Amino acid sequence: MLWFFTAIQPEAVPVLKTFSMEREPSLFGTFYRSKEAVLVISGSGPVSMAAAAAEALSRFPAGPADIAVNLGICGAPAGYPYAQCYRIHKITDASSGRDFYPDLLAASDFGEAALITHSAPCASPATLADMEGSAFFETVAKAFSPDRIFLYKIVSDHGIEAGKTAPSLTPQTVTELIGNAFGGILKEVTAYTALLPEEPALNHETEAGAEALCTLLDASVTMRNDIRKMLLYLQLRDGNATEAVQRFLLAEGLDGQKPLRRKEGKLVLERFRQYCLL
Amino acid sequence: MYSNDSGNTASFNSSPAAGGASLRRAFSRVYVEETAYAYPRTERILEKLSADTVIKIRDYKNIFNRPNQAAALQKRAPAVILAVLKPPFLYPGAAVCQDFGERHFYYTSCVMNCPYDCEYCYLQGMYPSGDIVIFVNLEDIFTEITKVLTKHPLYVCISFDTDLPALEGLTGFLKDWAEFARNNPSLLLEVRTKSAAIQAISALPVLPNMILAVTVSPEPLRSRFEHRTASLSDRLKLVRTALLEGRPVRLCFDPMIWTPDFETLYGELFQTVREQLPAGKLRDVSVGTFRISAEYLKRMRKNRPCLVTAYPYTNQDGIYGYEPERVQAMLGFAAKQLEGMLPKEKIFFSEDLPKGVL
Numbered sequence: 001m002l003w004f005f006t007a008i009q010p011e012a013v014p015v016l017k018t019f020s021m022e023r024e025p026s027l028f029g030t031f032y033r034s035k036e037a038v039l040v041i042s043g044s045g046p047v048s049m050a051a052a053a054a055e056a057l058s059r060f061p062a063g064p065a066d067i068a069v070n071l072g073i074c075g076a077p078a079g080y081p082y083a084q085c086y087r088i089h090k091i092t093d094a095s096s097g098r099d100f101y102p103d104l105l106a107a108s109d110f111g112e113a114a115l116i117t118h119s120a121p122c123a124s125p126a127t128l129a130d131m132e133g134s135a136f137f138e139t140v141a142k143a144f145s146p147d148r149i150f151l152y153k154i155v156s157d158h159g160i161e162a163g164k165t166a167p168s169l170t171p172q173t174v175t176e177l178i179g180n181a182f183g184g185i186l187k188e189v190t191a192y193t194a195l196l197p198e199e200p201a202l203n204h205e206t207e208a209g210a211e212a213l214c215t216l217l218d219a220s221v222t223m224r225n226d227i228r229k230m231l232l233y234l235q236l237r238d239g240n241a242t243e244a245v246q247r248f249l250l251a252e253g254l255d256g257q258k259p260l261r262r263k264e265g266k267l268v269l270e271r272f273r274q275y276c277l278l
Numbered sequence: 279m280y281s282n283d284s285g286n287t288a289s290f291n292s293s294p295a296a297g298g299a300s301l302r303r304a305f306s307r308v309y310v311e312e313t314a315y316a317y318p319r320t321e322r323i324l325e326k327l328s329a330d331t332v333i334k335i336r337d338y339k340n341i342f343n344r345p346n347q348a349a350a351l352q353k354r355a356p357a358v359i360l361a362v363l364k365p366p367f368l369y370p371g372a373a374v375c376q377d378f379g380e381r382h383f384y385y386t387s388c389v390m391n392c393p394y395d396c397e398y399c400y401l402q403g404m405y406p407s408g409d410i411v412i413f414v415n416l417e418d419i420f421t422e423i424t425k426v427l428t429k430h431p432l433y434v435c436i437s438f439d440t441d442l443p444a445l446e447g448l449t450g451f452l453k454d455w456a457e458f459a460r461n462n463p464s465l466l467l468e469v470r471t472k473s474a475a476i477q478a479i480s481a482l483p484v485l486p487n488m489i490l491a492v493t494v495s496p497e498p499l500r501s502r503f504e505h506r507t508a509s510l511s512d513r514l515k516l517v518r519t520a521l522l523e524g525r526p527v528r529l530c531f532d533p534m535i536w537t538p539d540f541e542t543l544y545g546e547l548f549q550t551v552r553e554q555l556p557a558g559k560l561r562d563v564s565v566g567t568f569r570i571s572a573e574y575l576k577r578m579r580k581n582r583p584c585l586v587t588a589y590p591y592t593n594q595d596g597i598y599g600y601e602p603e604r605v606q607a608m609l610g611f612a613a614k615q616l617e618g619m620l621p622k623e624k625i626f627f628s629e630d631l632p633k634g635v636l
Contacts, residue, residue, distance in 0.1 A: 105355060147351065196351075197348075197350050197351065229579075232588050233590060
């Protein structure tokens with residue numbers, strides 16, 4: 001599942017166009033959801049982002065392979081071209097001085113930059129500047145590992161020259177800026193999920209064997225954990241734990257037997273452990 | 279910049295996965311503590327790395343200690359963190375490690391983490407990250423050791439939590455340690471490795487107080503579990519070269535891993551060692567079975583189950599290991615294989631053997 005977090009509606013339009021999403025009720029910000037994605041439009045500023053992100057995470061639990069992406073426009077000093085998209089490798093919260101570091105493990109076609117998050121628009125940014133990044137990271141880091149948190153910022157302005165008014169962006173321009181980069185961003189974050197290691201697990205057959213053994217031995221929680229560990233060992237060793245379990249049960253005369261009492265189950269479990277060590 | 283055999287760099291696995299994603303190049307990202315820039319080593323290492331991205335940080339722990347890191351992926355494409363080590367600089371040697379009869383057994387970590395990726399390595403249970411931290415202030419460690427040496431001799435293992443010979447091309451640390459050891463004869467150093475860094479070792483002065491400790495495993499187990507390390511034959515080549523140069527060399531059959539064909543695999547290993555090494559010239563040999571703290575094993579099983587860590591070990595006083603009978607059988611087998619290769623007082627076992635076995 002991909003989770004997109006934006007501050008304002010125009011930034012979210014490319015996401016809405018890509019995924020068929022339905023509106024979800026929310027207290028903070030605006031939520032959309034589909035089978036493949038969650039979209040949180042938080043509102044501007046760190047407090048709005050933190051509140052909306054926290055609510056979304058409590059309402060829709062994040063899975064171990066989910067990715068969180070903050071998409072948005074930013075200000076930048078001269079030297080960072082207009083409309084250029086950057087992957088962020090360091091976020092500094094201007095008010096607290098705290099730094100946050102996404103773990104960018106995948107290779108990328110995007111350039112990288114540091115970001116400073118302010119609570120108000122910044123007139124003269126020293127590096128890329130926005131108003132939500134640090135709050136986004138600090139909040140979603142409760143549910144996402146640092147390698148599954150991405151921030152992509154697209155340069156929309158270079159601050160305000162002294163004496164001049166702030167340049168105004170139209171919603172259409174913002175959507176266009178995000179949209180031009182979104183294809184590459186989506187490809188990149190989707191591809192990253194292919195690199196994530198598979199969850200260590202018993203395969204389907206072994207899982208069934210574990211359950212059957214737990215039932216037979218009237219396994220307590222501790223016994224259940226031990227059984228699963230031993231079957232994982234057999235699965236890693238032999239590729240298939242089920243055969244070993246069946247051989248053991250046959251040798252014990254327990255094949256097809258009704259469940260034992262726990263006291264006897266513990267004794268059988270110890271014998272099974274010795275059997276695994278052969 | 280790091281080697282698994284003489285001068286050849288091993289390749290990290292960054293090849294594209296399905297969907298076109300590939301990992302960043304190993305060592306392409308460097309984090310540098312602001313205070314580390316004051317040390318000349320920092321600039322030297324940065325030049326060698328030619329990193330794609332250099333990021334200034336305040337404290338290496340902000341990167342290294344991030345919660346829930348994807349350490350297994352990081353091991354395939356590690357970042358480097360250049361930092362300044364703060365006290366303590368010396369730690370008493372762990373109980374699970376052999377002290378070889380040395381009274382004042384300590385270790386130090388001038389580098390945290392290893393460029394190799396052994397599936398059963400305790401570092402995966404100890405460290406939250408697969409990135410490599412290089413501490414650029416070796417002189418502070420030397421100062422601490424010098425102070426302690428005024429009270430008593432020291433035996434210090436400097437390559438426990440890393441593989442310094444494998445990283446010598448990048449860090450140059452062994453040259454600095456060798457110079458320090460040369461000027462401090464009451465200091466005994468152990469440099470442990472799974473590399474075949476012949477050039478790096480041969481460039482060092484031959485010192486009686488700098489032991490090269492080479493870990494060996496049967497080649498089938500090495501290729502199965504010890505990713506990117508030097509082959510058995512290349513490691514034995516390093517040992518032969520070091521012995522010819524007159525260096526004190528320790529051969530480590532530790533950890534020995536049990537498999538159903540243990541005696542076949544390890545029998546072949548000992549036979550190969552007998553045939554290829556002048557074993558009598560070894561300083562000593564260490565033999566031990568796989569053992570690890572319960573805390574580390576729990577983490578390793580959760581984050582990266584493998585055949586070695588998944589074994590149903592026995593917990594004795596917070597240390598997981600094979601059942602006592604199996605340990606005795608494995609050590610006893612090794613003892614028989616080593617009989618006649620070198621004097622028994624030069625063979626150190628991780629546990630006492632029954633009388634009469636050796």
